[in-house]
Amino acid sequence: MSVSPGRSAGGTAVADRSPSPEAVPSLSITGLRKSFPGRTVLAGLDLRIPARGLVAVLGANGSGKSTALRCVVGLEQPDGGSIRLHGEEIVGLSGRELARRRSRAAMIFQKIHLVQRRTVLDNVCAGALGRLPLRHSLVPALFPRELREEAMECLHRVGLADRAGDTVGRLSGGQQQRVAVARALCQRADVVLADEPVAALDPAAATQVLELLSDLARGQGLAVAAVLHQPELARRYADRVVGLARGRLAFDTAPEHLSERDLDDLYAAGEGAS
Amino acid sequence: MTWDTRGPAAGDPFTPDRGSGLAAVAAGNPGERRGAVPGPPPRRRSPSALGAAVVTVLVALHVLAWQGTGFSPADLVRGWRGMADFIGEAIPPDLSWPVLGPGIQAALVTLYIGLLGTTFSVPFALVLAVLGARTTAPNRWIYQAARSLLSFLRAVPDVVFALIFVTAVGLGPFAGVLALIFHNTGVMGKLWSEAMEEIDLGPRDALRTNGAGGVQVVAHAILPAVVPQFIGLLLYRFDVNVRSSLVLGLVGAGGIGFLVNQSIKLFRFDQMATHLLIVLVLVIGVDLLSAAVRRRITV
C-alpha cells in the first residue's frame, strides 16, 4: 500500500508516523468494557480498523455497536480497556492531549445532527471548531477565510459544493448525511465512525452515502467504520466485516467469506441477550 | 452525565418521564400488596378521607383570609357614593394639552424604561440561562448556583428592587431601569434555560465530538436551535416589563405611573383619567406589536 495521496492533512500524517500503515491500525480497541447500571454492554471488545478501507460493523440491536463508537469519540466514558488512535492510547487521558489525539476521529450519526437553521457551509466549518480560537469562532461570521475555502473543498469532495449557501433544512436526508461527512472531513479526521449512517435513508440515498464513504476509504485513505443493518450492503461496500455480539467481537472477516451461518449466529446471539 | 435536579424548581417541566415513573412506583405499591391476596375489593376509605381533609383546610383558610383582609362587600356598597364622586370627577377626562402633552412624554419614558430594562437584562439572562440549563451547565455546582441566583432575582418583585434603587440612585426612571434589569434577568433567564433544556441534544453531541469547547457548543449548536423561542420570550417580557414600569412609576421610578400617583395625591381625578387612557393606548399598542412579531416568528 502506498502513501496516501495527501488530500487530507491527516492522511499524510499517518504515513509520517509509521513506515508501514498496515502495521498500526488507525483505530485499535482492546478489551473495552462498559456497563450501564444493571447492564454490561461492552464485555471486553476487541476491534481493529485498518488505516485504509471500510469496515462494516454488524450486530443485533443492543450488542453494543453504538456504545463502542461513542466511547471512541468521547460521548461515553469506558470502564476499562484500551482505545488507540494511530497507536496513541486515549483511555485514561484528559484535557488538551486527549482532545489532540481524538481530533482525528469523527463520528457520523444516523440522525445526522446538523444544525438545521444554519447554512451548509457553516455546518461544515463547525467541524473545525476544535482547532479554532474563540475569537475566530464565536459566530459563523468570524470563521476565517481559509477555513471557508477548506470547507468548500470538503463539500466538493462529497459533491455538494453547489449547495454551500443553502440552509441545511432545505436538503434531503441523503444530502444532509453527506454534509455531515464533509463536516468530518473539515475536522481533518482520518478515522470516520459512522453509526447506522444510512438506516434512515431511502435506498438511492443510502447507496450514494455508502459509495461516498467507500470512496473516501479506498480512494483517499481514510479509515471508515460503518455500522450497517443490512448484510448485503456490507458485502457490497465493505473491505472487511466485523460482527459484535453481547459486547464482544464475534467475527472479523473478509466480505466474501461472510457466511449465512455467521449472520444467523450473530443475530441469534442478539435475541438470546435481550 | 445528567444529574438529579431537585431544587427550587420543583414545578419545572424537567424530566416528565422520571416524574411519572415515581408516581407509578408510588401508586404501584399498594396495588402489589392487594394483588398478592385475591380477596375482598380494597376499601376506598383513604381518598375520600383525604379529600374531606383538603376541603376542610381550604375552607378554613378562606375564612381566615376573609377575616385577615377585612373583606366586606357591605363596605363596598356603603361606599358607592365615594365611587360615584370619584367617577364623576374623572369623567370627562382632562384632555387639555397641558395635561395630555406631559402625559404622552411620561408614557414614552415608561416605554423607554421597559425597553432598556429588557434589553440590558439580555446578556445577564443569557449567561445565567446557559449556566443554569442542564444541557449546557459546565457542572452541577455552577448549575445549582445559577439556578439559585435566578430564583432569587425572580422572587424579589421588581417594585422592591425599584424601592431599593430609588434609595441608591434617587427618584427617577433610572431606578426603574435598574429594577427591571434585575428582576427580568431572573424571569427571562429561567424561561430561556427551560427552552434550552427542551432541544434535541444531537447537534450538541456532534459538535462535542468535533472537539468544540463549551462556549463554541452553545454558540453553534444550542443557540441556533432556540433563537425563535428566545425572541418570542424576549418580546413577551418586553410587553410585561412595559406594564411593570408603570407600577414602578407609582413608587417614584419615573414615567407615567409617577403622574398617575401625583394626580391622585392632588385629587385631580380628571387628569388621572387622562393618564390612564394614555396607559391604555400604550399597553394595547405594545401588546399588539409583540403579538404580531411573535406570530411571524413562530409561523
Ligand SMILES: Nc1ncnc2c1ncn2[C@@H]1O[C@H](COP(=O)(O)OP(=O)(O)O)[C@@H](O)[C@H]1O
Ligand atoms: N446511556 C445509557 N444508559 C443506559 N443504558 C444504555 C445507554 N446507552 C445504551 N444503553 C444500553 O446499552 C445497550 C447497547 O446499546 P447500543 O450500544 O446502542 O447497542 P447497538 O448500537 O448495538 O444497538 C442497549 O441495551 C442500551 O439500552
Ligand SMILES: [Mg+2]
Ligand atoms: Mg446503535
